[in-house]
Amino acid sequence: MIDMQERQGRLEQLVDDLLSEARQQGATAAEAGVSSDAGLSLTVRMGAPETIEHTRDNGLGVTVYFGQRKGSASTSDLSPQAVKETVKAACNFAKYTSEDPCSGLADAELMATELPDLDLYHPWDLPVDEAIEQATRCESAAREEDSRIINSEGATLNTHSGVHVYGNSHGFIGGYPSSRHSLSCAVVGKEGESMQRDYWYTLSRLSGELDSAESVGRIAAQRTVSRLGARRVPTQQAPVLFQADVAVGLLRSFISAIRGSALYRKASFLLDHLDQQIFPEFVQIHEEPRLLRGLASAAYDNEGVATVNRTYISDGVLQSYVLDSYAARKLGLQTTGNAGGVRNLRISCGALDRTALLKKMDRGLLVTELMGQGVNMVTGDYSRGAAGYWVENGVIQYPVEEITIAGNMKEMFMGLQEVGSDVETRSSVQTGSWLIDRMMIAGG
Amino acid sequence: MSDLIQIASDTILAPVGLGESDLDRMLGELTGNAVDAADLYFQSSRLESWVLEDGIIKEGSHNIEQGAGIRVISGDKTGFAYSDELQLPVLLEAAQAARAIVRSGADRAVQIAGRSGGQQLYAPINPLPSLSETDKVELLKRVDAEARKQDPRVKQVIVSLVGAQDVILVAAIDGTLSADVRPLVRLNVHVIVEQNGRREQGSSGGGARDAFDFFLQQERGLGYAREAVRQALVNLEAVEAPAGSMPVVLGPGWPGVLLHEAVGHGLEGDFNRKGTSAFSGRMGEQVASSVCTVVDDGTLPGRRGSLNIDDEGTTSQCTVLIENGILKGYMQDKHNARLMKVDSTGNGRRESYAHLPMPRMTNTYMLAGESDPQEIIASVQKGVYAVNFGGGQVDITSGQFVFSASEAYLIENGKVTKPVKGATLIGNGPEAMTKISMVGNDLKLDAGIGVCGKEGQSVPVGVGQPTLKVDELTVGGTGQ
Numbered sequence: 001m002i003d004m005q006e007r008q009g010r011l012e013q014l015v016d017d018l019l020s021e022a023r024q025q026g027a028t029a030a031e032a033g034v035s036s037d038a039g040l041s042l043t044v045r046m047g048a049p050e051t052i053e054h055t056r057d058n059g060l061g062v063t064v065y066f067g068q069r070k071g072s073a074s075t076s077d078l079s080p081q082a083v084k085e086t087v088k089a090a091c092n093f094a095k096y097t098s099e100d101p102c103s104g105l106a107d108a109e110l111m112a113t114e115l116p117d118l119d120l121y122h123p124w125d126l127p128v129d130e131a132i133e134q135a136t137r138c139e140s141a142a143r144e145e146d147s148r149i150i151n152s153e154g155a156t157l158n159t160h161s162g163v164h165v166y167g168n169s170h171g172f173i174g175g176y177p178s179s180r181h182s183l184s185c186a187v188v189g190k191e192g193e194s195m196q197r198d199y200w201y202t203l204s205r206l207s208g209e210l211d212s213a214e215s216v217g218r219i220a221a222q223r224t225v226s227r228l229g230a231r232r233v234p235t236q237q238a239p240v241l242f243q244a245d246v247a248v249g250l251l252r253s254f255i256s257a258i259r260g261s262a263l264y265r266k267a268s269f270l271l272d273h274l275d276q277q278i279f280p281e282f283v284q285i286h287e288e289p290r291l292l293r294g295l296a297s298a299a300y301d302n303e304g305v306a307t308v309n310r311t312y313i314s315d316g317v318l319q320s321y322v323l324d325s326y327a328a329r330k331l332g333l334q335t336t337g338n339a340g341g342v343r344n345l346r347i348s349c350g351a352l353d354r355t356a357l358l359k360k361m362d363r364g365l366l367v368t369e370l371m372g373q374g375v376n377m378v379t380g381d382y383s384r385g386a387a388g389y390w391v392e393n394g395v396i397q398y399p400v401e402e403i404t405i406a407g408n409m410k411e412m413f414m415g416l417q418e419v420g421s422d423v424e425t426r427s428s429v430q431t432g433s434w435l436i437d438r439m440m441i442a443g444g
Numbered sequence: 445m446s447d448l449i450q451i452a453s454d455t456i457l458a459p460v461g462l463g464e465s466d467l468d469r470m471l472g473e474l475t476g477n478a479v480d481a482a483d484l485y486f487q488s489s490r491l492e493s494w495v496l497e498d499g500i501i502k503e504g505s506h507n508i509e510q511g512a513g514i515r516v517i518s519g520d521k522t523g524f525a526y527s528d529e530l531q532l533p534v535l536l537e538a539a540q541a542a543r544a545i546v547r548s549g550a551d552r553a554v555q556i557a558g559r560s561g562g563q564q565l566y567a568p569i570n571p572l573p574s575l576s577e578t579d580k581v582e583l584l585k586r587v588d589a590e591a592r593k594q595d596p597r598v599k600q601v602i603v604s605l606v607g608a609q610d611v612i613l614v615a616a617i618d619g620t621l622s623a624d625v626r627p628l629v630r631l632n633v634h635v636i637v638e639q640n641g642r643r644e645q646g647s648s649g650g651g652a653r654d655a656f657d658f659f660l661q662q663e664r665g666l667g668y669a670r671e672a673v674r675q676a677l678v679n680l681e682a683v684e685a686p687a688g689s690m691p692v693v694l695g696p697g698w699p700g701v702l703l704h705e706a707v708g709h710g711l712e713g714d715f716n717r718k719g720t721s722a723f724s725g726r727m728g729e730q731v732a733s734s735v736c737t738v739v740d741d742g743t744l745p746g747r748r749g750s751l752n753i754d755d756e757g758t759t760s761q762c763t764v765l766i767e768n769g770i771l772k773g774y775m776q777d778k779h780n781a782r783l784m785k786v787d788s789t790g791n792g793r794r795e796s797y798a799h800l801p802m803p804r805m806t807n808t809y810m811l812a813g814e815s816d817p818q819e820i821i822a823s824v825q826k827g828v829y830a831v832n833f834g835g836g837q838v839d840i841t842s843g844q845f846v847f848s849a850s851e852a853y854l855i856e857n858g859k860v861t862k863p864v865k866g867a868t869l870i871g872n873g874p875e876a877m878t879k880i881s882m883v884g885n886d887l888k889l890d891a892g893i894g895v896c897g898k899e900g901q902s903v904p905v906g907v908g909q910p911t912l913k914v915d916e917l918t919v920g921g922t923g924q
Contacts, residue, residue: 093504197841372846385846404920
């Protein structure tokens with residue numbers, strides 16, 4: 001703990017040095033960020049350690065403003081010499097970039113003034129031997145779960161912690177240590193000619209909150225064997241249930257579409273949709289950036305602006321965009337304190353668990369995996385590869401693969417019938433499963 | 445080649461007071477009875493990027509990274525540590541951490557020999573100062589103006605210009621001492637067009653292991669602007685794409701992303717050593733129709749995916765993966781090659797010193813066939829002709845792969861008719877390859893924009909192919 005405080009102090013000094021160097025080199029304003037992380041990442045495969053990686057990453061970045069012109073530079077080198085050279089490189093770029101009336105630091109009066117401890121730092125003092133032992137238990141549980149598990153990509157344990165400090169020439173400086181730990185497992189199953197792979201993982205800021213190694217392995221194995229013998233379904237329109245972990249992607253697409261940078265570029269299918277109905281009335285979407293131990297928590301955003309709780313969707317109606325100060329100025333609005341994105345977003349979840357959701361769908365497709373990048377943010381057109389299960393009479397019938405699902409996100413959002421109670425908690429964007437009334441399924 | 449070692453040594457080692465004897469000493473720390481392989485990878489890279497948006501130069505940034513990665517292999521176990529501080533005590537500490545994977549064994553001395561390589565596929569230049577800052581700004585502005593003057597419906601233009609130089613030095617206990625100086629430039633144009641309230645996008649770009657004037661030659665930069673606008677305008681007229689299984693004709697060049705996904709990843713050595721690929725254990729078998737010959741070629745001069753040496757110091761080569769439909773070879777790095785008792789094919793690549801090398805593609809393409817492209821289209825009653833794509837993805841175990849068309853047309857009665865909206869195409873790699881029934885005589889490589897991601901590591905790659913026909917692929921449109 002002392003060690004981390006020292007490191008934070010050292011990084012704060014570096015930020016200070018960067019800002020004064022920028023001032024000396026003639027910048028009218030500047031902002032700087034410095035980070036330092038260290039960790040361990042190891043994989044056990046087929047019962048033996050496969051890779052052991054000791055990671056250690058440093059980074060330093062500075063942006064300088066000469067009036068309305070800006071330049072940036074970054075490096076992995078934290079030496080005093082690098083500070084000078086990096087600032088110089090940034091200043092050099094500022095000679096060639098254009099006057100941009102919207103550029104500059106966020107307004108001084110918006111800077112975060114209180115910086116509460118959000119309890120994000122829980123280092124895991126895990127000896128390599130014990131880490132190997134945990135990963136081994138995880139992989140063994142997967143390999144022993146079912147005789148159809150014939151191969152493995154291994155179990156991987158990651159533990160990382162670090163400090164990040166940000167400061168700007170308004171006099172703002174903030175920094176905090178944080179930690180992140182995860183355990184994942186991927187195995188291969190075979191039955192006849194069908195070979196499938198799937199995975200599972202657990203993730204937390206606190207090692208004590210990770211799921212047990214055995215349960216991660218078992219779920220990875222169950223997910224894998226349940227996909228064996230997958231086949232196509234005929235091309236048709238049908239309801240689609242997005243399992244919670246893949247529904248997260250839909251919620252992220254919604255956020256991307258109301259992000260300032262997409263809006264001022266006219267590159268969003270939700271352009272000019274403020275105060276309009278985007279989801280059915282039962283939908284509420286909130287952001288809570290200061291949640292204790294939250295995966296994306298922070299008291300200030302990437303420009304030093306205080307983060308606040310925010311409602312994006314109230315009774316299905318769009319209440320706010322996601323803005324940093326640049327996009328806000330472009331749009332004639334005020335920043336929402338979202339430089340760097342949303343922090344701990346959650347959609348209101350209903351009472352139905354997966355079994356009840358399947359029953360409500362009755363007949364259709366349960367999607368558990370999506371492939372490819374077929375999401376067009378300009379038009380909202382959505383077309384992606386999918387795998388999952390075919391459902392009849394509210395019960396899973398057989399696994400499905402080599403199909404696509406397609407629609408337009410505006411219609412998909414309005415066609416949302418139900419959000420499940422089965423919340424995906426391993427993400428900074430949290431939701432239960434989504435039942436969507438109907439999409440085009442292309443198959444055999 | 446020795447010149448490259450000199451440049452790398454001057455760039456990376458000399459400024460921090462390290463010499464060849466220090467490399468010997470570090471390698472000495474890594475040796476031992478149970479150690480099968482070990483290497484040191486030094487890297488120094490500079491990257492510069494510029495962004496033009498709304499007609500003004502909005503961003504300019506510079507990045508410098510340097511560091512060393514230290515790897516020790518025993519059997520199939522790998523220990524790895526890296527540092528961005530190039531000081532001998534720090535590096536020796538990292539060497540100890542990497543070495544900890546092997547518990548026994550006595551140290552022995554290593555003398556690095558140096559290896560004479562030969563190929564110079566690109567000049568050992570630093571592209572960053574190859575054009576003055578004023579000329580870079582001028583280039584961006586001309587590209588922007590070119591896009592805007594194509595059509596009044598162009599509402600937004602974003603142009604980005606990136607240049608990088610990567611200097612690497614590899615020393616290994618097998619005696620390897622190799623270096624490379626790798627330039628890389630890229631220019632991209634993205635446009636938004638609007639007509640009667642409907643908005644669509646188009647994008648184009650290119651790049652090479654060359655200096656920035658690559659974009660001035662043959663008006664390449666201006667050409668990307670025209671191409672991006674053309675694509676966006678085509679999309680304004682696009683109707684619903686069909687849904688279901690049908691014949692698909694893929695245009696030449698960038699649609700070769702099909703090969704990258706459908707067979708490329710599945711033929712990387714690591715997956716096949718572990719037996720997790722749909723192609724595992726199928727060497728010598730028919731895995732594609734007999735009109736298909738696919739290679740991975742790291743030796744094409746100036747290409748984005750090309751390498752004089754890979755990141756383990758092995759000279760890159762042209763590897764035949766599939767010949768007349770028969771599976772001939774996997775792509776290997778040293779580690780997987782050793783375990784499979786074959787030679788490395790020069791495909792050992794890593795994103796940076798902070799990442800472990802693994803088998804990766806370079807430039808992957810299908811050789812030309814004999815069909816006239818017009819004949820291929822004329823052979824389809826009802827299907828889709830896809831000429832531009834976004835990214836793709838593959839599940840190497842089940843063989844499922846997808847790639848997303850960003851410009852495609854209907855084929856009706858042997859003729860290309862209406863443009864259709866972007867749609868994802870999905871198939872099963874080994875199965876789709878056997879359904880390739882016609883291969884055109886118009887082999888083309890992509891313009892130099894490919895980035896491949898694997899296990900969190902990105903590397904530049906190239907793809908290519910002639911026009912080809914797949915008798916059946918699933919097209920993920922919304923139309924009946």
